[in-house]
Amino acid sequence: MRIDVRSQFDLIAQGVDELVPVLVDITAPHLDEASADTRPPHTLQVVLDRSGSMGRGPLEVAKTALKDLVDRLRPDDNFGLVAFDDQVQVVVPAGPLTDKDSVKAAITGLRPGGTTNLSAGYLRGLQEAERVAKEAGATVLLVSDGHANCGVTDPEILGEKADQAFHRGITTSALGIGEGYDEHLLAALACGGRGNDGMAEHTDAAAQFIAAQVDGLLSQAAQAVSLLLRMESIVRGVELVNELPVTVTPDGVLIELGSLYSGETRTLTLVLDVPAGPPPGPVRLGELELSWAELPTLKQHTATVSLDAEVAPPSVAATRTADPRVATELVFQRAQQAKRRAAVALRNRNPQEALEELRRARDAVQAATASAPVEMATDLDEELAILGALIRQTKSGNYSRSAKAALKRVGDASRSRGRQFAAGTGLDHHDWTDQPGASRPTPARHSKTPRRAWIDLAEAVRTLPLTPQDREPIAEAIAALLDGRPDFNASRFRRHALSTKSRGCGTDHTPDSLF
Incomplete structure (x- = not known):
């Protein structure tokens, strides 16, 4: 370390x-292969919402992901599954995976039920995890698509339970599926339990999140x-x-x-x-x-x-x-705090207060881009795009989705700052498939990404046979036209388009740092 x-x-x-x-x-x-082979057995306890609303697709996706998860664990790893609706059922008692076929058959047999007693399911899952967890501790993964509408529903109380469990060696992660789940409750569980929290609007993202939990568990x-x-x-x-x-x-x-x-x-x-x-x-x-x-x-x-x-x-x-990295990181984290306050304001049906928080954060992040170090340029660009999308969603009246997206990003960027997952896991900080308002073209669908196109456009303006003074109105017109587009940073575009240095020949504005 x-x-x-x-x-x-x-x-x-x-x-x-x-x-x-x-x-x-x-x-x-870094763990070497020998360390990975000699790791102590892990304990993974899944707490799965099987209420009626999960029956429209999410439950089947979760079941498939859980069966894949079982295949990736070792026979000496402990696995347990608790399912809940208005009642709690221990589908797979926590214990070693000595009979994976029986465990997968039990998962296949799950059917949707009634209402959502999330607290009862979570507390029963903790009991199962504690029963078999050894020195290496345990991870509880809670998956739900709904609001807790019976049992304990106070986020603060459940967050305290997760915190107490953490001090007994049990980490809690939480995944919300769709748009109906209680983002404040799941975020409180993940925060108290020092785990990950995910937002999956689509079933593919839910499967990716569940798979990523095993990736993390096996690479601790x-x-x-x-x-x-x-x-x-x-x-x-x-x-x-x-x-x-x-x-x-x-x-x-x-x-x-x-x-x-x-x-x-x-x-x-x-x-x-x-x-x-x-x-x-x-x-x-x-x-x-x-x-x-x-x-x-x-x-x-x-x-x-x-x-x-x-x-x-x-x-x-x-x-x-000022050290530019420290100054930029402070602005970035203040933006996460602003999104947390905005989410609370939206929960209280106060969109104007939320918009003020988001706009102040956007302006501060925008101002920080001028002096940000190269390695943080992408973080700021993504943050600006997310803040812009949250502002648009809030203005359109989609308060619930905006609040969920805001809290999801806070978990990624604040509690787990610096943590990186493989692309496509649903936890990758640069995976935009589940971000609000995200419509970034990908190389698979386009021969040239927006970032690459803006860089080439700036270089084309820079190499015009004109003085910097004559190039300035051209650069200003293009910047005004493209401002607000994905991946586009107007100040950096102007800076490179008016530069007297060629790209890659001593200038600070290398292709990867322009936008």
Whole structure:
């Protein structure tokens, strides 16, 4: 495991209250084939909604995906299935997969039923998982297409149950199918359980999400990953900008990340509140202690990194430059917070408040594109497209879908920031098939993607036999015409079209960073 820390500024102004953004990257080791072969047995407990509305197609898709999932697990892995409508049924008692044919036959025999007692199904699934889980813990995957309309329906209460289960070694992931599910409840379960939450409007995406859970389960490199921040007395407080549970302990602020997959990097954004006072010179703000259990041995490890800064007179600190990656990531995460607030406003039938949140976030992200590092350009472009689509949906009155899409992106971009899945899994951050308003052409249907076309168009304008001054009105006219199209960034288009440097010959605007 590796932990890397960087601050937005290399200097803190003396005698001035400062907010110091800090970026933390946590990278898991790559598992080799030998480690994968010797992994401890996993426990996967599925909690499946079989209420009447699931009978129109989603239930059959889920059953097929679960049977494929069973085939991919080892005979010594534990698998269990609880199905629920207004009643709860233990379809497959949690235990080793010694008879996969019988398990798949039990899955095939599921039929749709009545209403949706989600809490009863989830709690029974937790009981089954705990019954067989060993040191390696367990994962509960809840799949539902409806609102919980009986039993416990309070997201806060169920989120607390998921959090308690996490501290007993059980992770919870949740998938909402269609447009009728309670996005706040499922997000609370995934957040408390430190798992993934998915939104699948179509059956294909539901199958991909379920398959991706096994991909993650089989590639875990570390479990019980946590980060403890010990602050020095000169730090007044700290904000974790990502949407992750935080616990204040006698030793400091504890952030629990759950499991990390082989080779993945998770990114956290902290903001330290440093009041005026420290004299000029080096100062220690605190330290970060990373703890984890290595797989497959479950050996416990810790690593510590110091948080240091340099205090300088205000006149000197005024000349400091911001780290572009930290500054951009902070804007990106603030946008996730805005979408969370917008989703709550839509739930409360306050679309105007939601629109104000989304527009402010869009404007902030747009402003950040000018100074964003190359490696974050795609993230910002996607975020702008998503915010634009959410604004359009909200204005059209489609509040439910807009709220669900907003919360889905928050889960991806905030709780699991940095996590990457294979394309087409339904969890890939660059898979647009389920994003609101997404209509990006793909190379399979078009000989040239929009991104490639805009790059070539900018290059064509740049190479016109004209001075930059004469090219400017041409670039402005094209930018005005294309602004708002997928993958198009007007400011970067203008910058390249008016550049005096050729593409790939020392210019900052390489093909992959233009748009």
